[in-house]
Amino acid sequence: MIILSLRPLQTKGTIMRRTLLATTLLMAGPALAETPVLTVYAGDYFTSEWGPGPRIEEGFEAICDCDLQFSTGDLLPRLMLEGARTKADVVIGLTSDVTARARATGLFAPHGQDNGALTLPIDWTDDTFLPFNYGHTAFIYNETLMDTPPASFDALLAMPDDIKIVIQDPRTSISGLALLLWVDAVYGEDAGAVWEQLAPKILTVTKDWSSSYGMFTDGEVDMVLSYTTSPAYHMFAEDDFTKKAAIFPEGHYFMTETVAKLSRTEVPELADAFLAYVLSEDFQRMIPTANWSLPSALPEQDWPEGWSDLPLPEAVLFYDEDEAEARKAEAIETWRRALSQ
């Protein structure tokens, strides 16, 4: 019975909405009919109730006199499959690891914003992909269960083998790949030996970040590969101050998510307005608690309360997209060989 009643209800809803829309359009004339639509492609997590999507939509629609519509999915594969037929005007959420490939599609236009407004710990000169947040890879531990967390990457390598960590697979996960580039940036040629030292401590490797983090919160592992901002979620959303990021003086690998404009957009002014909105204080102030990451264009003193107390690394490591692209294949092969023994 429930099964049967569900679909008709939904259909009725759609029809009613459509009829309502049609009637409204008829009554209101051309003014409403022309409300422009800005289609924004976003990553999957973006539009859930707790993702940043709903608040971005609300914030931007308040100033743009337009209809912002999110369309979620697997960003880059989808864009590459759609090619020139893509309906996207703006894409939000491409990470710095995939911008090279995204750029190569030739689908993107310069963002036209001033990179000088950015407050990132690294120098950003890209004129196409505009960062809207950032964070760093880090190992997270529970301080009530681990008395002496590693104080450096070297210390992590030297820890006894019964300390267990879980990481993500670099072949299927962005954060997993970032860890490989992190090891490469810190240890260079010795990466192979480092992985052999780490191997007995790596309890397992998961497909994505969620499974790893689930294993950590379930108490299956001592440490999890995640982000320097992960403790913030526990602090501000759960009042839990036991989860900490181990900060290493060797530096942490920088990660950012970007927003970019499609060159074929039919609403370029709206797209530009959206890019400008991304750098606005309204958007930037919302990022920490909606996205659990650091804002890309907001001085530290303006961060939400408590956020500047979050332990962050002094040194930041980062490969630009060409270098990352060049090192990726070999880093993955080194990792795979060391962990397959």
Added chain:
Amino acid sequence: MAPRAQPVVGRSGALAGAAVVGLVVLSFVGLGMRAEVGRGLGPAEWAAIRFTVVQAALSAVLSVVFAIPLARALARRRFAGRGILITLLGAPFILPVIVAVLGLLTVFGRNGWLNTVLEAAGLPGVSIYGIHGVVLAHVFFNLPLATRLLLQGWQSIPAERFRLAAQLDLPPATLRRTLEYPLLVQIVPGAAALIFVICLTSFAVALTLGGGPRATTIELAIYQAFRFDFDLARASLLSLVQLALAGSAALIALWIIPNFPLTAGLDRVQQRWDVRGGVQRAGDVAMIALGSGFLLLPLLAITLAGLRGLPQMPPGVWLTAGNSLWVAVLSIAVLLLIALPMAAWIATRRAGGAEAIGLIGLSASPLMIGTGWFILINPIADPVALALPVTALINALMGLPFALRILVPQMRETLQSYHRLATTLGLRGWSAWRWLVLPRLRPQIGFAAGLTGALSVGDLGVIALFADPERATLPLQMYRLMGAYRLEAAAGAALLLVAMALALFWTCDRLGRRDAEA
């Protein structure tokens, strides 16, 4: 020996089979349109292929080996709550991967229940990570399927034979040889092949419980080629390798299965005079207890975590649950439209090789089929608008091999036993379906529909590639919650998902068995 005049002809079934092949072939055409020459298969890919075959073979053999005594025990014992237990034992098969993994780790993990008990008893702990962990997880997933297929077989043995055996006072060994072995030869190869194919496409479970890149499967390599390298040529090639492996397994199995005539009984309730001994009873009780413990403890862990998360679930979850339900109902409808004529077609043929067609959807990787169709649809229509129907169609394809395995044996028996009567009465075409096939296959249809619906509810499917916020399904919403640190809410969503899938399964199964014996 094969009956000449058949009440149901195979034309529509052959057509359905051709449609299935067409759907998959077309998706590869789509992939071919966009594939550029990429890098071929390297040593990493070959290692993945080897590992995949080994773990899948082990998992298939062990699942069936354990399923035989469990199914036999369930078949010959009647106890309160048996029906519910059998339904619950089916649950692992439909669990979303990530939920099952966390559930298994709660029980068998480093700090899991098993190790806590071992430690308390002063015994050394066990590690689940390694190929044994992969196999354990796969047995956890597939033991229920094998058990159900075998149980169905056992219950299809006409009650008259057990009565005759009892009257003749046959010793257990003879009874096994004359009644049970022929049954096992009929069912085991097909069930094993099916489980082999399912494990062939395993990915996240194998990686996580296998302990790292040693446990790389073909499906992971496909995912990597597609998502990270966007090398559609390599992804398609790997997908074809997977298809070839699955196809060979299916053909071998279907070739082994002997095609001897089956005869229906008078549909009396089975009475087992032969198993009233105390030793046999104790053995059966132990087997049911062990099997239930292994399958239900992780389920209990998932339920406990889910109950904690339920209050934190955002309201949007319910909307996605509605979407999932509608996708499931649609996939059941599509499945029955394809599977019933196909089963009739296969059953009227002397050899069962055509059933292998049913496997190609499952083994060609849903990701690749979905991508192929995305490429094909994109120039004509908006694939996002069609996300839910396409997901339903692909879910139906995934359910097809299970449905055929469930339907074909009974269909063959029905057609062989009743074709003379049907011919005499002039029952043909639709009236044969209406008065003969559908009533006699009702339990199997219910089981197949329930299984497909439940699988569809639990499967993330191709929707992850492209979905509007409003068109998300429940599994997708669960992953989104996990991605936003809402692990407890996600556990709540997972519990809802399991409950929904089980309810759907139970309803269909029940409708199929209504007015049959409990």
